[in-house]
Amino acid sequence: MLSRVLPTAAAATIALLAATGAAAHAAPAFTPGAPGAGDPALPTYGNGGFDVAHYDLDVRYQPAIDELTAAHATIRATATQNLSRFDLDLIGLTVDAVRVDGRPATWTRDGWELVVTPPRGLRQGRPFTVDVTYHGVPKGWSIPDDSGERPPTQFGFVPTDDGAIVLGEPESAMTWYPSSDHPADKATFAVAVTVPDGLAAISVGLPLGHTTRSGWTTWRWASRHPSVTYATTIAIGRWRIDSHLHHGRPTIIAVDAALGPQYDAPVARTDEIIDYFETLFGPYPFESAGAIVERQPGLLAALETRTRPIYPSDRFEDTNAKYAVETVAHETAHQWFGDSVSIDFWYDLWLNEGFATYASWLWDEHDGFRTVREQFNRFYDYPLDFPFWTPAPYDPTDGDAIKSSNYYRGAMALHALRKQVGDPVFFALLRTWAAQHRDGNASTEQFIALATRLSGQDVRPLLLAWLSGPVKPVNPDPPPTA
Numbered sequence: 001m002l003s004r005v006l007p008t009a010a011a012a013t014i015a016l017l018a019a020t021g022a023a024a025h026a027a028p029a030f031t032p033g034a035p036g037a038g039d040p041a042l043p044t045y046g047n048g049g050f051d052v053a054h055y056d057l058d059v060r061y062q063p064a065i066d067e068l069t070a071a072h073a074t075i076r077a078t079a080t081q082n083l084s085r086f087d088l089d090l091i092g093l094t095v096d097a098v099r100v101d102g103r104p105a106t107w108t109r110d111g112w113e114l115v116v117t118p119p120r121g122l123r124q125g126r127p128f129t130v131d132v133t134y135h136g137v138p139k140g141w142s143i144p145d146d147s148g149e150r151p152p153t154q155f156g157f158v159p160t161d162d163g164a165i166v167l168g169e170p171e172s173a174m175t176w177y178p179s180s181d182h183p184a185d186k187a188t189f190a191v192a193v194t195v196p197d198g199l200a201a202i203s204v205g206l207p208l209g210h211t212t213r214s215g216w217t218t219w220r221w222a223s224r225h226p227s228v229t230y231a232t233t234i235a236i237g238r239w240r241i242d243s244h245l246h247h248g249r250p251t252i253i254a255v256d257a258a259l260g261p262q263y264d265a266p267v268a269r270t271d272e273i274i275d276y277f278e279t280l281f282g283p284y285p286f287e288s289a290g291a292i293v294e295r296q297p298g299l300l301a302a303l304e305t306r307t308r309p310i311y312p313s314d315r316f317e318d319t320n321a322k323y324a325v326e327t328v329a330h331e332t333a334h335q336w337f338g339d340s341v342s343i344d345f346w347y348d349l350w351l352n353e354g355f356a357t358y359a360s361w362l363w364d365e366h367d368g369f370r371t372v373r374e375q376f377n378r379f380y381d382y383p384l385d386f387p388f389w390t391p392a393p394y395d396p397t398d399g400d401a402i403k404s405s406n407y408y409r410g411a412m413a414l415h416a417l418r419k420q421v422g423d424p425v426f427f428a429l430l431r432t433w434a435a436q437h438r439d440g441n442a443s444t445e446q447f448i449a450l451a452t453r454l455s456g457q458d459v460r461p462l463l464l465a466w467l468s469g470p471v472k473p474v475n476p477d478p479p480p481t482a
């Protein structure tokens with residue numbers, strides 16, 4: 001009789017309680033965590049059902065055979081649902097053992113999902129520790145140049161002439177450690193890298209020293225700031241290292257020892273660039289800074305690895321030296337926008353790339369290269385069928401994770417916003433954005449809301465016209481007429 005007034009599910013529950021005589025608190029169901037973080041562009045990246053707090057990695061790399069001969073990851077996480085099992089992301093490599101809270105767990109591999117079943121379910125809200133022991137030859141991607149004129153494009157875990165380097169976005173962490181490889185799940189990160197004597201391993205954060213034993217040296221790095229997984233790295237090789245204090249903060253710049261001193265010049269300006277950006281965006285967000293310059297030809301691009309961006313030296317070879325410094329400004333700006341304030345979904349990537357590109361235009365103007373107005377018009381004048389116009393940056397239904405419109409339309413959107421609200425409000429907005437979301441994650445909707453609040457204007461239509469619209473908005477800052 002109750003079933004006539006209750007929805008079916010509730011009626012069924014009551015029937016079940018009546019049949020089993022169960023008390024009001026039925027045992028909570030334990031179900032598998034989702035194999036992805038729920039990103040529409042990259043549905044299998046990251047994982048559901050838990051939240052990682054910390055990665056503690058201990059890896060040994062033997063360059064002669066390009067192998068992680070012994071590797072161990074200790075992952076501290078908290079269940080966000082009652083978990084019967086959960087996934088980590090790991091490409092290739094051989095898993096030797098998995099433990100959850102010290103007890104042996106079973107696991108299976110399915111593509112890059114490492115599916116772990118703990119001996120007992122993990123209750124929602126419960127902190128737990130996963131230990132994964134693994135080894136093997138890590139995966140990198142190498143795309144040959146069709147013309148045969150250039151070296152193959154490389155990313156992921158890339159062996160080099162004197163070691164190896166990890167760089168990749170959206171994926172790179174899963175090529176060398178089991179992870180929730182999606183920016184929505186930031187975590188602190190510590191690493192001990194053991195390499196043959198004579199080589200050094202550089203990573204992100206602060207150096208915790210190195211120790212040598214029987215022909216191997218272990219290099220330790222850690223940071224107390226949470227990181228997106230794609231901004232973690234190890235860079236193994238022979239380096240020329242400049243380590244100094246800047247305003248009491250360590251700057252550590254590692255340049256491939258095989259490179260001539262001319263490659264030191266662009267990254268030597270890192271401190272100066274940080275000082276300038278601090279006047280615009282507020283305090284530098286991390287406890288150390290620096291750069292890694294790698295000689296390996298063909299590396300895909302520079303990448304904003306946290307505290308220590310990676311610069312492929314062949315990207316510094318343009319005849320105009322200003323371009324190399326512009327790249328340093330771009331990756332340095334990512335420390336605020338992308339690495340400290342991070343995205344929750346790949347469709348918000350213009351919040352990283354548009355901001356870093358705009359910051360590099362601000363730097364160029366400050367450094368006496370091109371003015372922001374010139375940069376804006378250079379891009380604005382390209383016809384609408386140019387790739388950086390279409391597909392538009394902000395489109396949650398577009399499966400393209402990384403597209404050039406995020407860089408140039410994103411930067412043009414910021415310039416249009418600046419022209420609309422004026423410099424005082426625009427720069428207060430950038431500073432407030434960086435401060436409010438420091439060490440966190442934020443979305444386009446939150447940015448529009450903050451811009452609306454600080455300007456007192458309805459800037460949504462303007463921003464969406466630049467970020468999502470099908471046509472070129474009217475030029476808010478045309479070049480002066482002759």
Ligand code: TRP
Pocket residue numbers: 155167168169170300301302303304330331353402
């Ligand atoms: N985020 C990088 C930048 O703009 C570009 C990038 C995207 C990249 N994917 C990558 C670099 C993979 C190296 C490898 O600064």
Ligand code: ZN
Pocket residue numbers: 304330334352353356
């Ligand atoms: Zn960038």
